Amino acid sequence: MLLPLFLPRMKEVVTSLSSPLHRPLPFPEISSFFLFLRRGNRDSSAPEKRRLKDFIHISDFDKETIMRILQKASEVKALLKSGDRAFQPFKGKTMAMIFSKPSMRTRVSFETGFSLLGGHAIYLGPDDIQMGKREDTRDVARVLSRYNDIIMARVFAHQV
Incomplete structure (x- = not known):
C-alpha cells in the first residue's frame, strides 16, 4: 500500500486503461517501477483474493483490482494525514x-511511505548493485528475497 504518494498519477493511468490491459501504457516511466512481494500467504489453499501476487507491471491486474487498490490507498492516505x-x-x-x-522523488516517497506504515527500507544504489554487470x-x-519481505526496483526498461 505504498500507492498513496503516487495516487494522482496512478488514477490517470487506470482511467485510461481499457481491456485487454496488456498494451503499452500512456506513461512509460511507470513500467520501470516494480514491486515484488516475496513473502506472505502464498498457500495455494488460501482464498484467491488473499493470495499474494507479484506487482511487476500495472497491466498484471484488471481495472477493477487496481481501482480497489487505489481506493484502499486513498483511505490509508487520509488516515495518515489525520x-x-x-x-x-x-x-x-x-x-x-x-x-x-x-530518483530522489521515488526514493523519498518509498522510504517515507514504508516508514509511515511501520517498515524499514534499505536503499541500494547503482554503486551497490550492478545487475547484469x-x-x-x-x-x-x-539473495535479496531471503533477507527482505519486499523488493522494489527502479531500473531502466531494458533491464527487465
Whole structure:
C-alpha cells in the first residue's frame, strides 16, 4: 500500500486503461517501477483474493483490482494525514530498494511511505548493485528475497 504518494498519477493511468490491459501504457516511466512481494500467504489453499501476487507491471491486474487498490490507498492516505499512525501493516518488515536509475522523488516517497506504515527500507544504489554487470540478476533476486519481505526496483526498461 505504498500507492498513496503516487495516487494522482496512478488514477490517470487506470482511467485510461481499457481491456485487454496488456498494451503499452500512456506513461512509460511507470513500467520501470516494480514491486515484488516475496513473502506472505502464498498457500495455494488460501482464498484467491488473499493470495499474494507479484506487482511487476500495472497491466498484471484488471481495472477493477487496481481501482480497489487505489481506493484502499486513498483511505490509508487520509488516515495518515489525520495523524493516526496505528495502521502499521509493514511493522517488522524490510524492503530492499534497488535503484539502477536514481530518483530522489521515488526514493523519498518509498522510504517515507514504508516508514509511515511501520517498515524499514534499505536503499541500494547503482554503486551497490550492478545487475547484469557485476552481479547476476537472478542471484541478486535470490539473495535479496531471503533477507527482505519486499523488493522494489527502479531500473531502466531494458533491464527487465
